[in-house]
Amino acid sequence: MAVDRYHLALTELLMQLADDDLVVATRAGEWLGLAPHLEEDVAFSSIAQDEMGHAATYFSLLATIHGGDRDDLAHLRPTMARRNSVMLERPNGRGTYRDEPHFDWAYALARHFFYDTLEIARLDRLVQSAHRPLAEAAAKIRREERYHSQHHAMWLRDIARGGAEYRRRLQIALDRAAADAVDLASVGPMAAEMETFGLLPDASHLGDDWRARVVQALDPLGWSLPPLGGTLNGRHGEHTQDLTLLLRDLGEVYRSSPGASW
Template sequence: MQREDMVLCELLYQLADDNFILAYRGSEWLGMAPHIEEDVAFSSINQDMMGHAVMYYQLLEELGAGDVDTLSHCREPESFRNAILLERKNGLGHYLKNPNYDWAYTVVRHYLFSVLKQIRLESLYHSSYEPLKQAAEKISSEHYYHSMHWETWFTQLISSTKEARHRMENAINYCWQEFDGVISLGRYGKEICDHQLIAEEEKLRNEWLKRVCTTFGEMQFSSKTSPGMESGNGRNGEHTEDLTEALEVLSEVYGGDKQAVSW
């Protein structure tokens, strides 16, 4: 594989793995969302996000990286390029007895990610790799509604009761200390940008901060620190046990009987 294709694959893995893992975390809310309408809406969003992951995996397949099922189900955890924040279990790193307690964390994580995802898609409209540009355009029509969904939840909860705001602020603070890992393009970031595959990391970060902080300001909230990367950089293959456990569940059926899955 030529160097340029290798760098392209690194970006595609990031895009695919982010959607794949966060869609899985979202799917764990099936039957546990705050109300039945949200159960239906969230399930649809997770299905869309899994579809977005498939689109990126298909581009990797076309580049000779492997077939879609193998890329999603048979790779070792260290080969995944998703951000660590997105692999974390629902709830601030742990499952809590009351599922409604960690709904704030789910809303914050999905809202912050949806803003960055929109910015990345806008940047990919100008990507030098035409198939990636086309994929971004297709994904955008669905993501527009995802963004609206999470912004609505975010603004409603943080402006609701005193307890709701407290939980939202705790969730923001937790996500904030890890979110630079979501923005990161990893060790090949400079080459990715040199090939004009996506905008520079600093540009993505600044635009994300601008949009997120505008919403924060409207809700009378502010963060006094820059987003961090306290648990490591998933773009470089650094991950937690949460990812290992998630991948074991995700690949259980496929690993058990590949012939059955093909049917």
């Protein structure tokens, strides 16, 4: 039943891609009006918008493979059916967007840097994917991600030069992001099939590749990659209460009238 395994592996892969972008876009979007200064507010919000656009692309692909409507897939699946990395669902800091948001900019940067580095390593493989529509989408998305990665690299360089307090805060942020990142560069229980069928070429080296790219960016600035931690694996559908709350807020309007044409 190779066809079924192929179908399952492709569904699994598209779900990881779509859920990662949906969740990271939501967290990045929560900086709207709160980023350190107006110009960065615009820049970071547009990055959030890009990520949401990528999520929409992946959900459309998922809908054609898995069946169903892409908005239903984004908003109506329960927490345990989600495949995003646990690191991405964590709040931006203390408080919530609507109630006393005392967010941590260094944490947001560290997390997004880890994630975008993964995205580029993953997209470099996906452009060779045996599933043609995915390979074509990946080529388009990779062009935008290159710009995101320049944005984070610029911030990391400036913070590295900013003095002891800046360096200390970013170190704490890197530690905190890494503490949930054990599942980030993993691709879940169907890794072997993804590689065998050519859906995600060289899937088995994705983790090492991500690690090498992170170290290459951090090392010249005098930081190292902290140990990765976490007891939950988002690729297996294991998540925190943070994701349940995020999905509740994100899908609130959609669930009020499913199927409505907006």
